[in-house]
Amino acid sequence: MADGSALADAHDEVVIDREDEPYRWRCPNGHTTWDRTNSHLWCPSCRRSMEQQGRWSIMQVESAEHWEIVDEKTGETIPYAAVRFAEDA
Numbered sequence: 001m002a003d004g005s006a007l008a009d010a011h012d013e014v015v016i017d018r019e020d021e022p023y024r025w026r027c028p029n030g031h032t033t034w035d036r037t038n039s040h041l042w043c044p045s046c047r048r049s050m051e052q053q054g055r056w057s058i059m060q061v062e063s064a065e066h067w068e069i070v071d072e073k074t075g076e077t078i079p080y081a082a083v084r085f086a087e088d089a
């Protein structure tokens, strides 16, 4: 498996099945509601946080777009380039 991008090569491929474990895979801010785009993920919950947060917000969300997915089970952060979706198989 050496034909992927450099980023994917740096991490073992991870197969994600969101239907099987919908609460395991999270955006870096802990949401499970993210959507896939071409090369990264987009999180409507982050988008909403960005719109609603004021200067007193505890969590400062800087972007609704992410290039990493967090595995809630292991706490590991997985680069999007290393992710494969079971639904694509």
Ligand SMILES: [Zn+2]
Residues within 6 Å of the ligand: 027, 028, 029, 030, 031, 034, 043, 044, 045, 046, 047
């Ligand atoms: Zn999010």
